[in-house]
Amino acid sequence: MHIDVTLRPIAVAFALTFAAGTAMAADCKPGALGTGRTIVVDPTEHGRIGTMQYGETLPLRDHEVVLTFDDGPIPPNTTKVLDILASECVKATFFLVGTMANRFPSVVRRTYDEGHTIATHTQTHSPKIWKWPIPKQEADIQQGIASVTEALGESGKLSPFFRFPGLGNSAEIESHLAAQGIMVWSADFPADDWTRITSKQVMKRALDRLERRGKGVLLLHDIHKKTVAALPELLMELKKRNYTVVHVVAAGPDRPKTDTDPQQWVMQTPPVKPATPAPAKKRNSAAEKATAAVARSRPLDITKPTSTGVGRSW
Numbered sequence: 001m002h003i004d005v006t007l008r009p010i011a012v013a014f015a016l017t018f019a020a021g022t023a024m025a026a027d028c029k030p031g032a033l034g035t036g037r038t039i040v041v042d043p044t045e046h047g048r049i050g051t052m053q054y055g056e057t058l059p060l061r062d063h064e065v066v067l068t069f070d071d072g073p074i075p076p077n078t079t080k081v082l083d084i085l086a087s088e089c090v091k092a093t094f095f096l097v098g099t100m101a102n103r104f105p106s107v108v109r110r111t112y113d114e115g116h117t118i119a120t121h122t123q124t125h126s127p128k129i130w131k132w133p134i135p136k137q138e139a140d141i142q143q144g145i146a147s148v149t150e151a152l153g154e155s156g157k158l159s160p161f162f163r164f165p166g167l168g169n170s171a172e173i174e175s176h177l178a179a180q181g182i183m184v185w186s187a188d189f190p191a192d193d194w195t196r197i198t199s200k201q202v203m204k205r206a207l208d209r210l211e212r213r214g215k216g217v218l219l220l221h222d223i224h225k226k227t228v229a230a231l232p233e234l235l236m237e238l239k240k241r242n243y244t245v246v247h248v249v250a251a252g253p254d255r256p257k258t259d260t261d262p263q264q265w266v267m268q269t270p271p272v273k274p275a276t277p278a279p280a281k282k283r284n285s286a287a288e289k290a291t292a293a294v295a296r297s298r299p300l301d302i303t304k305p306t307s308t309g310v311g312r313s314w
């Protein structure tokens with residue numbers, strides 16, 4: 001299958017078709033959390049979101065949260081995350097790595113078919129990608145788009161959303177993405193699920209940071225066992241605390257953007273400072289070795305500043 005990702009703007013290649021098979025409450029377990037609403041965003045109007053790095057974030061109301069997952073798919077962890085989300089009728093956004101999409105295309109298709117938003121996260125997730133020449137970085141991003149598109153089977157299923165590995169970024173790459181109508185996603189707070197903490201600590205950090213802000217975009221990783229273990233209780237606590245999950249899709253010819261006020265895109269609360277990660281433990285299990293296929297070192301550590309103002313340990 002030949003996919004041309006260089007001769008025309010990616011925004012044209014993305015037909016922005018949203019999955020029609022959204023789960024109904026009757027298909028979920030009794031008392032499921034559910035998805036409160038869907039917001040439709042125009043990537044060309046709001047090209048960069050997430051207060052961990054940018055001045056804007058998604059236009060959420062009080063007690064609304066957007067769930068995002070990075071680095072997959074890696075079964076069985078990703079498929080378990082999908083099972084949990086399906087049981088609660090919750091929709092999320094998945095930022096997929098191209099090499100993982102090449103290896104597990106059926107999981108990519110299942111994620112889309114179950115109504116989740118599919119986005120991209122580079123082809124290789126190389127730990128040294130931000131030291132590469134700009135053209136090589138751009139090529140890796142484009143190949144990631146091509147790989148996920150091929151796994152899905154058609155370009156219209158892929159959303160024009162992208163997240164930098166490790167939340168590393170540059171003005172040159174942001175301009176490259178903006179020219180193609182691709183929206184860059186950071187996050188409002190992480191749960192530190194890539195660090196050496198327990199699933200209980202993952203849940204606690206996610207909830208503590210959400211409570212501090214009252215709303216926001218949560219960064220998780222579907223490739224980790226601790227995230228799988230934390231997710232059911234996290235969703236249960238969101239329901240107990242009267243939080244609503246919001247699903248995000250891109251605007252298109254047949255899907256007008258959600259009307260918003262400019263001030264809704266500005267988060268007024270102070271930024272969250274994640275805890276300093278503990279030293280990485282030695283990987284022994286087969287699952288941990290599979291995770292290492294995505295990257296040889298861990299995601300964002302914003303306690304270490306870089307020239308972009310955001311630290312990264314990849």
